Amino acid sequence: MINQNILRQNYTLFSRPYQLKLPLEIGHVIPDNDCVRLLGQFVEELDLKDLYSTYSRVKENQVSPRQMLKIMLYAYHEHNYSSRGIEKACRRDINYMYLLEGKSAPDHATIARFRSLHFGQVADKYLAMTVNYLMDLGEISGKEIFIDGTKIEANANKIHIRLEESCNKESGKASGQDRAAGSGVC
Secondary structure, three states, X not given: OOOOOOOOOOOOOOOOOOOOOOOOOHHXXXXXXXXXXHHHHHHHHOOOHHHHOOOOOOOOOOOOHHHHHHHHHHHHHOOOOOHHHHXXXXXXXXXXXXXXXXXXXXXXXXXXXXXXXXXXXXXXXXXXXXXXXXXXXXXXXXXXXXXXOOOOOOXXXXXXXXXXXXXXXXXXXXXHHHHHHOOXXX
């Protein structure tokens, strides 16, 4: 007896077949003034011997380190920091396909490996070169301050004050003036 449990429905029963018409060269779809073109040109002009020195050898059929650098810089520009998100974008987004130059999309493990083993060692240098290049072109000015999102705990936050008050109550060592001033003995 054949088990005919259908796990998924067949959604192609009622669809009409059509021929997708894409240009053979993806670059025709991307506008001339798009930032992905600027990024591609910038990375092509870079001397990447520091990045290539992190590799023992580069396989021919893989995405090259130059293309991976383009993908990483563009992903960071698009606020896409997840390796799975970058993989998905490489399969779906035409700008990422343009940067891949016809190569197949790397999987998330390859992206994560590149980020930790290769890009991590030279990231400061290449990101600083990117900022300097964009400042020279006039795309950004040096007047803005960029913050990396670091959170620093201050001594005057509510949790810290509550902890000091509870410490003072439990220890009984602080005088009334010390409690009013908020200083603790813990």
